[in-house]
Amino acid sequence: xxxxxxxxxxxxxxxxxxxxxxxxxxxxxxxxxxxxxxxxxxxxxxxxxxxxxxxxxxxxxxxxxxxxxxxxxxxxxxxxxxxxxxxxxxxxxxxxxxxxxxxxxxxxxxxxxxxxxxxxxxxxxxxxxxxxxxxxxxxxxxxxxxxxxxxxxxxxxxxxxxxxxxxxxxxxxxxxxxxxxxxxxxxxxxxxxxxxxxxxxxxxxxxxxxxxxxxxxxxxxxxxxxxxxxxxxxxxxxxxxxxxxxxxxxxxxxxxxxxxxxxxxxxxxxxxxxxxxxxxxxxxxxxxxxxxxxxxxxxxxxxxxxxxxxxxxxxxxxxxxxxxxxxxxxxxxxxxxxxxxxxxxxxxxxxxxxxxxxxxxxxxxxxxxxxxxxxxxxxxxxxxxxxxxxxxxxxxxxxxxxxxxxxxxxxxx
Numbered sequence: 001x002x003x004x005x006x007x008x009x010x011x012x013x014x015x016x017x018x019x020x021x022x023x024x025x026x027x028x029x030x031x032x033x034x035x036x037x038x039x040x041x042x043x044x045x046x047x048x049x050x051x052x053x054x055x056x057x058x059x060x061x062x063x064x065x066x067x068x069x070x071x072x073x074x075x076x077x078x079x080x081x082x083x084x085x086x087x088x089x090x091x092x093x094x095x096x097x098x099x100x101x102x103x104x105x106x107x108x109x110x111x112x113x114x115x116x117x118x119x120x121x122x123x124x125x126x127x128x129x130x131x132x133x134x135x136x137x138x139x140x141x142x143x144x145x146x147x148x149x150x151x152x153x154x155x156x157x158x159x160x161x162x163x164x165x166x167x168x169x170x171x172x173x174x175x176x177x178x179x180x181x182x183x184x185x186x187x188x189x190x191x192x193x194x195x196x197x198x199x200x201x202x203x204x205x206x207x208x209x210x211x212x213x214x215x216x217x218x219x220x221x222x223x224x225x226x227x228x229x230x231x232x233x234x235x236x237x238x239x240x241x242x243x244x245x246x247x248x249x250x251x252x253x254x255x256x257x258x259x260x261x262x263x264x265x266x267x268x269x270x271x272x273x274x275x276x277x278x279x280x281x282x283x284x285x286x287x288x289x290x291x292x293x294x295x296x297x298x299x300x301x302x303x304x305x306x307x308x309x310x311x312x313x314x315x316x317x318x319x320x321x322x323x324x325x326x327x328x329x330x331x332x333x334x335x336x337x338x339x340x341x342x343x344x345x346x347x348x349x350x351x352x353x354x355x356x357x358x359x360x361x362x363x364x365x366x367x368x369x370x371x372x373x374x375x376x377x378x379x380x381x382x383x384x385x386x387x388x389x390x391x392x393x394x395x396x397x398x399x400x401x402x403x404x405x406x407x408x409x410x411x412x413x
Contacts, residue, residue: 025123026080028091033098039077048076054099059092067092087121092258111313122164138162155179166212176222183207189215191239197221205232219243219264226250231257234294242266242287248274252353257281266290272373272390276355286378293390299359300373300402312366315351315394319364359393360400367396370401 025038028050038045048071056070063274065088080088098102123144125131130168132150142162147164149172159168160181169191180201186208203210212234219242219266226246231253242264251266251274270291341378356365373390395401 027125028094030094030104031194035078044046048074048078050098051093057092057099059088062088069095075347083164096195097274142168155182157181160184183209185209186212186368188212190192191215192216192218193217197223199223200226200230202227204397205229205234207232210234214238214259216240224269227333234259236260238262238284240264241268244268246270248272249277250274260284263287272392274354275357275394277356277378277394278376279389280378283410288389291389293375296373296375296390297395299370299395299404305408308366308368311351312368314362315375318365319352319366356401357392358396360395360403363396365394365396369396370398 019250022039027036028034029036033047033051034047036045036047041150047050053072054069054071058065058069059067061067063085066079066081067083067088068077070077080091083091094104121139121141123146124139124142125146125148127146127148127150129150132147138145138158140162141164143164145162145165146158146167146169148169152170152173152175155170155178157177157179159165160179162185165185166187167189168185168187169189169334171191172194172331174193176198177199178199178201180203182190182201183203183395184207188211188360190217197218198221200218200329212235213233214235214237216233216236216238217240219240222246223241223244226249228250229252230250234253234257237259240262246265246268248270254274254276258282260280263280264285264287265289267290270288271294273288276304305316351367354367356367356369357363358365358369359372371397372393374393378389378391395404
């Protein structure tokens, strides 16, 4: 049973002492018969035994969402404020059962999760299957929902109705598919680690999730590829994709991400990184260890001139002028795709949304420019790598390929 409230802790042997109310996360563990008070402002917590330790339960002002309890050891008066009266009554009934040594009827309609669905419960932890709501709804006022080790087989679509939800954790389940409707939630923090997820849905840039999400944990899954528009999540600050099966990182719009601080890509199948990774400058942490990086190689020298397509040169000319003004796919290209009909959306988006610069002249490169792989250090204050990470580079012409002076990290193959 979890709820959030403001609490006042005061020693019973010093009644004249007044402590300030602090925002407190209160956890009552029925199995251990204990109460834990966590203070987010100071990262401290206190745990008190309830069994044979309750001296008095004061519920005189329970109709106002106020009650208090007095402990024997240590001598302490703990007061609660700003709790929904229905929830407060449920907690007091449970505490009185502990105090009197009677059995608390968990299946009573007044204490079930269904009865709390219309109360102001803001945080809920479900770590036992018997506590998971089956045939009933989640409290609509939830802001934080933590589901741990329940072994769900699919994503519970009832969660999509929680319009106030900002933090969602579902870990240790068997979920394989995440519905694309998750983009409708205004989540700030999303943890889906230790599941069986095989793909991440495409999230529109104008969606609520794209606007609010700053923390995403997809570690311990089975993801092989991320969608091309993954970086529509432009406000990400922390991304954890450890222990997946990723074979690449989508390059489209990656160079436009400005808030990303911590990236964890440990234990995947990455062979190289897109050139856009060189644009990321962060005081945070980058973990690229345990990946099968490809051997670096210099650009090939092409003796015979091979003309590139008109689309290639048109792309270069366009990017040189307009690249800094658009996030691809942009509203302009979307409006034209149906009209043009010749170029698929993916081709246009990859041509205009991927950053390519010549390693020699530093000019913008087109989609048909020569590619090669170089090992380099990325600009993060803390780097965790077991081998040099390999990054894709470009040469815009055969002339630049001939002028390329390979650094010491390049090894010919």
